[in-house]
Amino acid sequence: MSREVAEAEFNRDKTEFGFWVYLMTDCILFGTLFATYVVLQPNTFGGPGPRELFSLPFVLTETLILLTSSFTCGLAVLAAKRRDLMWTYVLFTLTFLLGAAFLSMELYEFNRMVHEGNSWTRSGFLSAFFTLVGTHGLHITAGLIWMFTLLWQMGSKEITDRMVRRLSLLSMFWHFLDVVWIFIFTIVYLIGVGGV
Amino acid sequence: MSNGNHLNHQPTAEPAITVKSQRKAIASYVIGFISSIILTFVAYTLVANRVLSGWSLAYALLGLGLVQLVFQLVCFLHLGQEREPRWKLLVFDFTLLVLVIVVFGSLWIMGHLNYHMMLPSNTDTYMREHEGL
Numbered sequence: 001m002s003r004e005v006a007e008a009e010f011n012r013d014k015t016e017f018g019f020w021v022y023l024m025t026d027c028i029l030f031g032t033l034f035a036t037y038v039v040l041q042p043n044t045f046g047g048p049g050p051r052e053l054f055s056l057p058f059v060l061t062e063t064l065i066l067l068t069s070s071f072t073c074g075l076a077v078l079a080a081k082r083r084d085l086m087w088t089y090v091l092f093t094l095t096f097l098l099g100a101a102f103l104s105m106e107l108y109e110f111n112r113m114v115h116e117g118n119s120w121t122r123s124g125f126l127s128a129f130f131t132l133v134g135t136h137g138l139h140i141t142a143g144l145i146w147m148f149t150l151l152w153q154m155g156s157k158e159i160t161d162r163m164v165r166r167l168s169l170l171s172m173f174w175h176f177l178d179v180v181w182i183f184i185f186t187i188v189y190l191i192g193v194g195g196v
Numbered sequence: 197m198s199n200g201n202h203l204n205h206q207p208t209a210e211p212a213i214t215v216k217s218q219r220k221a222i223a224s225y226v227i228g229f230i231s232s233i234i235l236t237f238v239a240y241t242l243v244a245n246r247v248l249s250g251w252s253l254a255y256a257l258l259g260l261g262l263v264q265l266v267f268q269l270v271c272f273l274h275l276g277q278e279r280e281p282r283w284k285l286l287v288f289d290f291t292l293l294v295l296v297i298v299v300f301g302s303l304w305i306m307g308h309l310n311y312h313m314m315l316p317s318n319t320d321t322y323m324r325e326h327e328g329l
Contacts, residue, residue: 020284020287028298031299056244064233075225078221082213178268182232185261186260190239191254194248194249196253
C-alpha cells in the first residue's frame with residue numbers, strides 16, 4: 001500500500017468515525033426523550049391513553065416501510081461502491097420514496113390526533129409522545145433532504161470516491177434512524193397498547 | 197477491480213471491491229432484513245393476539261427489541277467489524293453506559309419521587325394494593 005493510499009484511507013476512516021461520534025451523541029438525545037416518555041406516559045390527565053390513540057396495524061405498516069428503506073439504502077451504497085450508477089439511482093430513489101411514505105403516514109397520524117383534540121397540549125403523556133416521535137420525524141425529514149441533495153449532486157456523472165463516502169455517511173444516518181424506530185415501535189406503541 | 201477512473205490522479209481510498217466481498221456484504225444485509233422482519237412480526241403477534249400481558253409482555257417485547265438492535269447494529273451498521281483499534285466500538289460502549297445511567301437513573305429517581313410525593317389520601321389504597329399491608 002503506497003503512502004498516499006494509506007493517507008486517503010486514514011482520512012476516510014476519520015470522517016466516518018467523526019460521524020459515528022455524532023450518531024452516538026444523538027443516541028443520548030433519544031435516550032433522554034425515551035426516559036421522559038416512560039416517566040410521563042401514565043400522566044394522561046383524564047385524556048386518552050396509548051390504547052385509545054394508536055392503531056397497531058397502521059404502525060406495523062410504518063415500521064415495515066422504514067425497515068425496507070433501511071435495507072434498500074444499504075444495498076444502494078453497495079451499488080455505489082461498485083460504481084454502478086444505474087442501481088445506485090434506482091435503490092436510492094426507492095429508499096427516498098419509502099422514507100417519504102413513512103413520513104407522510106406519521107404526519108397523517110399527527111394530523112388526525114391534533115384534529116381530534118389530542119395535541120401536545122392535552123396531557124403530559126401527549127407532550128412526551130409528540131416530542132419523542134416528532135424528533136425522530138425531524139431526523140427523517142433531514143435525511144430525506146440530504147438524500148435528495150446527494151442524488152441531485154450526483155447527476156448523471158460517474159460516481160467519485162468522495163460521493164461514495166457521502167453516500168455511506170447518509171446510509172449510516174438512515175440505519176441509525178431505523179434502530180431508533182425499533183424502540184419507538186416497542187416502547188411507545190407495542191408496550192403502550194399491550195399495557196403494563 | 198477495473199473501474200479505470202484514476203484520471204484525476206487521486207489515490208483511491210476505497211478498499212478493493214471484489215465480487216466475493218460484494219456478495220458477502222449483500223448476504224449480511226439480507227440476513228439483517230429478514231431477521232428484523234421476523235422479530236417485528238413476533239413482537240406484533242405477542243400484542244395483537246394477547247399471548248402475554250403485564251410485565252412479562254413488556255419484558256418479552258424489550259428483549260425482542262434488543263435482539264433486533266443487535267442484528268441491525270451488526271448487519272446494517274457493521275459494528276465491531278472494523279480493524280484494530282476498534283474506536284467505533286469503544287465509543288458505542290461508552291454511549292451504552294451513559295444511556296443506561298441516564299435512562300434507568302431517571303426511571304428510578306422519578307419512580308421514587310412519585311412514591312414519596314403521594315397524596316396522603318392515596319397511601320392507604322396504595323399500601324393495600326401494592327404492598328399487601
